[in-house]
Structures are given as structure tokens and as C-alpha cells.
Amino acid sequence: MTGPDPREQFLEVLQRVWGYPAFRGEQAEIISTVAGGGDALVLMPTGGGKSLCYQVPALVREGTGVVVSPLIALMQDQVDALAALGVRAAFLNSTQDAEERRAVERAVRAGELDLLYLAPERLAVPGTAELLDSAPIALFAIDEAHCVAQWGHDFRPDYLGLSMLHERWPEVPRIALTATATAATRAEIVERLGLQDARQFVASFDRPNIAYRIEPKDQPLHQLLRLIREEHPGDAGIVYCLSRSSVERTAEALAAAGVDALPYHAGLDQATRRRNQARFLREDGVVIVATIAFGMGIDKPDVRFVAHLDLPKSVEGYYQETGRAGRDGLPATAWMAYGLADVVQQRRLIEQSEGTAAHRRNLTAHLDAMLALCETVECRRSRLLRYFGQSSVGEQGCGNCDTCLSPPEAWDGTVAAQKLLSTIVRLDRERDQRYGAGQHIDVLLGRETERVQRLGHDALATFGIGAELSELEWRGVVRQLLAQGVLAVRDEHGTLRLGDEAPAVLRGERPVMLRKDVARSARSRSAGRARPPADLAPQDAGLFEALRAWRAGVAREQNVPAYVVFADATLRGIAATRPATPDELAQISGIGAKKLETYGDAVLELVAASVTHS
Ligand code: ADP
Numbered sequence: 001m002t003g004p005d006p007r008e009q010f011l012e013v014l015q016r017v018w019g020y021p022a023f024r025g026e027q028a029e030i031i032s033t034v035a036g037g038g039d040a041l042v043l044m045p046t047g048g049g050k051s052l053c054y055q056v057p058a059l060v061r062e063g064t065g066v067v068v069s070p071l072i073a074l075m076q077d078q079v080d081a082l083a084a085l086g087v088r089a090a091f092l093n094s095t096q097d098a099e100e101r102r103a104v105e106r107a108v109r110a111g112e113l114d115l116l117y118l119a120p121e122r123l124a125v126p127g128t129a130e131l132l133d134s135a136p137i138a139l140f141a142i143d144e145a146h147c148v149a150q151w152g153h154d155f156r157p158d159y160l161g162l163s164m165l166h167e168r169w170p171e172v173p174r175i176a177l178t179a180t181a182t183a184a185t186r187a188e189i190v191e192r193l194g195l196q197d198a199r200q201f202v203a204s205f206d207r208p209n210i211a212y213r214i215e216p217k218d219q220p221l222h223q224l225l226r227l228i229r230e231e232h233p234g235d236a237g238i239v240y241c242l243s244r245s246s247v248e249r250t251a252e253a254l255a256a257a258g259v260d261a262l263p264y265h266a267g268l269d270q271a272t273r274r275r276n277q278a279r280f281l282r283e284d285g286v287v288i289v290a291t292i293a294f295g296m297g298i299d300k301p302d303v304r305f306v307a308h309l310d311l312p313k314s315v316e317g318y319y320q321e322t323g324r325a326g327r328d329g330l331p332a333t334a335w336m337a338y339g340l341a342d343v344v345q346q347r348r349l350i351e352q353s354e355g356t357a358a359h360r361r362n363l364t365a366h367l368d369a370m371l372a373l374c375e376t377v378e379c380r381r382s383r384l385l386r387y388f389g390q391s392s393v394g395e396q397g398c399g400n401c402d403t404c405l406s407p408p409e410a411w412d413g414t415v416a417a418q419k420l421l422s423t424i425v426r427l428d429r430e431r432d433q434r435y436g437a438g439q440h441i442d443v444l445l446g447r448e449t450e451r452v453q454r455l456g457h458d459a460l461a462t463f464g465i466g467a468e469l470s471e472l473e474w475r476g477v478v479r480q481l482l483a484q485g486v487l488a489v490r491d492e493h494g495t496l497r498l499g500d501e502a503p504a505v506l507r508g509e510r511p512v513m514l515r516k517d518v519a520r521s522a523r524s525r526s527a528g529r530a531r532p533p534a535d536l537a538p539q540d541a542g543l544f545e546a547l548r549a550w551r552a553g554v555a556r557e558q559n560v561p562a563y564v565v566f567a568d569a570t571l572r573g574i575a576a577t578r579p580a581t582p583d584e585l586a587q588i589s590g591i592g593a594k595k596l597e598t599y600g601d602a603v604l605e606l607v608a609a610s611v612t613h614s
């Protein structure tokens with residue numbers, strides 16, 4: 001072989017353009033494959049670094065790299081981010097007027113673009129294929145490739161047409177990328193895009209920088225505020241709620257408490273939605289409170305926490321939503337508050353849902369997996385990875401989830417379960433009377449409430465036999481028995497009935513192990529703050545804040561998101577090492593040639609000023 005090792009060329013591009021010292025994971029291997037003309041299918045979690053896998057080959061191969069993406073709203077930011085690196089990029093989508101489109105088309109024909117972003121529907125527009133014929137194409141990147149999966153929730157009919165790429169341009173390498181991990185989706189992508197010969201790269205879906213925590217819901221708003229104030233003051237975050245009304249309520253309450261919080265849901269008019277999303281993406285430290293309508297394409301790297309105030313319907317959904325935290329690799333928190341009412345509500349929604357029994361069974365299976373994750377006494381990360389068919393993190397656990405940091409105790413809840421079930425059996429004998437958890441717990445605790453007396457429930461054999469547990473503990477028992485299928489929800493009022501597993505428990509054939517709910521305060525304190533292992537020293541933190549303020553000004557001036565100027569990680573690197581010369585500055589990860597040229601002087605001045613002041 002002659003000539004330089006191509007891998008050295010890729011590394012040189014990475015260092016010069018992006019200013020990153022090394023490739024991550026399988027990036028180098030993937031880039032090698034595509035740059036060499038081969039097809040690739042890349043499954044990598046959010047934040048794993050998928051973009052570089054097509055951007056680097058597009059720069060080293062002759063011609064324009066064509067990126068198909070459904071995320072039209074993001075294209076401007078993506079192109080701005082590349083421009084800030086000195087990469088020539090543009091997009092074609094429906095948001096442009098004819099004039100703007102023509103300018104881009106001219107640039108394509110003149111071979112002036114390294115990267116061209118296209119909405120999938122543009123490929124079907126007459127003239128687009130001819131336009132692509134007019135200049136050499138370096139590669140096709142199919143981003144969010146799971147959109148081709150017909151049963152998935154992100155399905156885009158236009159993606160089915162992408163099989164034409166290979167037919168029309170058989171010589172051009174294709175790289176399909178997704179963060180959706182399941183094997184079924186992968187098979188569907190291969191099938192529909194004709195990627196049978198593509199090399200497959202399946203990265204670990206572990207997100208070690210995300211701390212997973214799930215705590216019992218007590219006073220959710222209070223708990224959320226505590227999380228924000230104690231662990232994430234001034235940080236950007238996403239709070240997910242199930243309904244529009246709870247989004248509104250939560251956003252208002254946070255704003256009243258001094259948090260820079262904005263609502264986002266499908267019921268808001270489009271202008272408000274767009275404005276709130278833009279503020280979240282562009283400004284530092286905005287908290288967005290949203291339904292799951294807010295999601296795909298939220299490409300903000302510095303989301304420091306994702307909070308769930310309601311139970312997600314599946315582990316897939318939970319992992320996708322929490323995955324929006326910490327894309328930049330810095331510590332982030334995935335926090336959820338979950339309680340009895342959540343289980344009752346979700347079970348009820350399934351009971352009432354339309355569709356076949358098989359469909360309901362499918363929903364139930366997904367919810368059960370989610371509940372099992374909530375109630376586990378094991379490492380949360382191990383469970384998540386196993387769910388996605390990947391090896392777990394080992395016996396000792398991950399050390400960065402709540403169950404690892406303060407292991408919950410398991411306790412034998414068999415007798416408690418039997419007491420509760422007997423109460424339900426007895427109350428069930430009353431015709432036309434059904435009760436929710438509250439009444440059953442009152443009976444178990446022997447409370448002489450007005451209702452108990454009126455109904456004569458103080459005469460039941462189980463009245464007062466549960467005084468060894470508190471009301472909160474009983475609610476925990478009910479919640480976990482619902483999760484385990486020992487209890488079930490009867491109707492739309494959320495009343496309880498025996499579940500399939502109940503007879504075995506009553507007969508003493510099935511022991512019931514439960515998780516002891518840990519008091520909220522103790523848990524959150526011992527789980528620690530979501531900060532990097534080598535935190536900034538106080539004097540460096542001052543410089544970091546000064547750099548952040550400077551970055552906010554630059555971003556506003558140029559009308560780009562803050563991270564397009566510099567990532568948080570880069571600002572941290574500057575604050576911690578205090579470079580004094582352009583050469584020293586260039587050593588920091590995230591400072592490539594173009595950024596050094598554009599911002600080097602300003603940054604060095606800030607560092608010098610802060611040194612003299614400290
Ligand atoms: P994905 O598309 O897989 O969610 P991105 O491509 O947006 O992830 O990358 C996530 C973040 O990691 C970005 O800020 C990106 O610049 C950064 N990144 C990617 N690869 C590297 C690398 N080799 N070294 C340092 N940072 C990287």
C-alpha cells in the first residue's frame with residue numbers, strides 16, 4: 001500500500017476542524033468504512049457522537065455529503081454549527097422561499113458544499129434528483145433511520161422512498177443512523193432501506209454520565225423544586241408531564257418559584273410553541289415543561305436534567321426521554337417521581353383503550369416492564385441495559401443510580417399483602433360498592449372516619465389489623481402489588497380488585513417481596529449532586545461563569561444557540577486550565593482552527609482578566 005494511512009487523515013480532520021483529540025468508541029471504524037465506499041448501519045445512543053460518523057467522511061471524500069433528516073426545525077442550527085467550524089453546509093426544506101432555495105441549488109451545482117441537509121420529502125420533489133446528479137455526491141446519510149419503521153411512533157411515509165437512493169446512485173455509500181436500540185427496528189431498517197450488505201455497528205447503549213433516580217411521589221412539585229434548587233440551579237432541563245393541564249400548572253408553579261420555566265404542549269398555538277422551544281434551545285438555563293410531544297430532534301447538548309412527574313408508558317419511552325439529558329457527556333440527572341395514582345391511572349387507561357385484546361396485552365406488557373424498573377432493588381442501569389438486550393454493568397452495579405448509591409432494603413410483604421387482599425375480598429361482598437385504596441387503608445389502619453362508621457366498616461374482621469404500617473407505607477404496598485399484578489384496577493374510578501396473582505398470595509403459595517420506600521430527603525442527599533468527578537475549584541467556577549456570560553452575548557449577537565459558540569465542556573476545560581497563549585488554548589478539546597481564529601483573542605482576554613482579579 002502506498003500513501004498515508006487514511007486513519008491518520010481522519011484524525012487530522014477531527015483535530016483541525018473540531019478540535020477534539022480522539023475518536024470515541026467505534027467512530028474511527030465507522031468513518032473508515034464509509035470513507036472507503038462501504039455502507040454502514042449505526043446504532044448509537046443519543047449523545048454517542050453519530051454526526052461525526054458522516055461529517056468526517058463527507059469532508060474527506062470528494063463531493064457533497066447528502067444528509068436526509070426529518071428534523072426540519074433543526075437544520076438551521078446544524079448548518080450554523082458547521083459554519084462555526086468552517087464547514088460549508090446548507091439545507092433544502094419547505095421553510096425556505098424560492099430565492100433561498102435557488103441560492104443553495106447554485107452552490108450544490110458549483111460543488112461548493114461539503115454537506116447538504118435534505119428533508120425526506122424533498123427527494124420526491126421533481127428536480128431534486130437531477131440536482132444531485134449535477135454534482136458528485138460523497139455519501140448519503142440517513143439520520144433518524146428508525147423513521148422507516150412502520151410500527152414505530154416516529155414513522156414517516158417519506159422514508160419508505162429512500163430505497164431509491166441506492167437504486168439511482170448505487171456507487172454512493174450510505175450510512176443509516178438511529179438511537180433506537182431494539183432488534184426489531186434494526187431488522188426493519190435493513191429490510192426497508194436495502195442495507196443487507198451494510199456493516200452494522202451497535203454501540204453500548206449505556207449512558208454512564210446520566211444518574212438514574214426514581215423516588216416515591218409525595219409532594220411532586222416540592223420534590224421537583226428541591227431537585228432544581230439543590231442540584232441544578234440555573235441549569236437547562238426538561239420536565240415531562242402526562243397532560244396539558246399538568247404542564248401548564250407545573251410551568252406556572254416553577255415560574256412563581258423563580259425558575260425560568262416555559263410550557264410546551266400541542267394545545268399551545270404554534271407561535272408560542274416555536275418561541276418557547278427556541279428560548280430553550282438558545283438560552284442558557286431554561287427549563288421546559290412539556291408533554292412527550294416535545295422531543296424528537298431536541299438536539300441541545302447541555303440539558304442537565306430530565307424530570308418525569310408522571311410515569312412513562314414504556315421503558316423505551318423512558319429511555320428515549322431521559323436520553324435527552326447530558327448529550328455532551330457531562331454529568332446529568334434523570335429523575336422521576338412516581339406513585340400509586342400513576343399506576344392506577346395507567347392501568348385504567350389501558351382498560352379503557354380501544355383496540356384488540358392483543359393490543360391491550362401489548363400495552364400492559366410495556367407498562368409492567370416500566371413498573372418493574374421503578375420497583376427494582378437492583379441497579380437501574382443494569383436493568384435498563386438488559387431490557388435492551390445488552391450486557392449489564394456487572395455484579396457491583398453502576399455506582400451512579402439511586403439503588404447503587406443507597407441500596408433499598410427489600411422486606412417480606414406477604415402478610416401485609418394478605419391483610420390487604422382479605423380487606424378487598426370483604427369489601428367486595430357489598431353489592432354495588434367498590435372502593436379505592438384510601439378506604440382499604442383506612443380500614444386496615446382502624447380509622448373511625450365518618451365514612452367508615454356510616455358504612456359499618458369498623459365491624460369488619462380486618463378493621464385495624466394493619467396498624468404496624470403507616471398510611472404512606474400502605475400506599476407503597478398497594479402501588480407495588482399493582483405493579484406485580486397481585487392487585488388490579490377495576491374501573492374508570494380506579495377502584496381495586498384482586499389481580500391474577502392474588503389467589504396464590506392468599507393461599508400462602510407466593511411470597512411477596514417489596515421494596516422499602518426510602519425517605520425522600522435521605523435519598524436525594526446520599527445520591528449526591530450531579531457534578532463532574534473533578535469539579536471546578538471555586539476560583540475556576542468564577543471564570544467558567546464569566547465565559548458563559550460572554551458566550552451568551554456572542555450567541556445572541558449571532559442568533560445561534562450558545563453551544564454553537566462553545567460547548568460547556570470546552571468552557572470548563574478553559575476555566576480549569578487557564579491557557580495564556582493561542583497554542584495552549586488550541587490544546588483544549590473543542591477548539592479547532594476556525595474557533596481559535598474567531599474567538600481566541602476574546603477568550604484569552606477573559607482568562608487574563610480573571611487571573612489578575614483572583
Ligand atoms: P448524537 O447525534 O449521536 O446524539 P452528536 O453527534 O450530537 O450525538 O454528538 C454529541 C456530542 O458529542 C456533540 O457535542 C459532539 O460534538 C460531541 N462529540 C462527538 N464525537 C466526539 C469526540 N470524538 N470527541 C469529543 N466530542 C465528541
Ligand code: ZN
Nearest residue numbers: 379398401404
Ligand atoms: Zn446502578
